Amino acid sequence: MDWLVYAGRGSLVLSIGQKPGDVEHLLGSPNSIVLKFKGHYYYLYHKLGVQVDFGSPNGTAQVLFFYRGAVEGYSQSPAETAEALGPGVRKARMTEALGPPDKSGGG
Secondary structure (H helix, E strand, C coil), X not given: CCCEEECCCEECCXXXXXXXXXXXXXXXXXXXXXXXXXXXXXXXXXXXCEXXXXXXXXXXXXXXXXXXXXXXXXXXXXXXXXXXXXXXXXXXXXXXXXXXXXXXXXX
C-alpha cells in the first residue's frame, strides 16, 4: 500500500471522502469501531497506526489520523509526506523541511 500522504487528501490509496466499504476493502476489518455521536464514528486500526473518522452526514472519511508508536495502543504508522515527515517527527526536523510556521503558540 502507498503510505505517501498529502495534506488535506490522504494517500493515493487511502483518502478523504472514501466510504467505509472502500476503507475496509483496503485495510480489512477495523480492530474496533467507536461511535461518537449519531452519524459520527471512527474505524481504529491499531497495528497500522491509523484511525479513520467518518464524521459527515454522507458517511465518508473526513479525517485520517496517523499515529506514532506506543500512543493509545497504536503501532507506528508507516505514513510519511514527500518530505519524509511522519508521526512523531521532531519540531526541528519539521521546521527544516517546511520552514517556520505562519503562526504558533495556539493562536
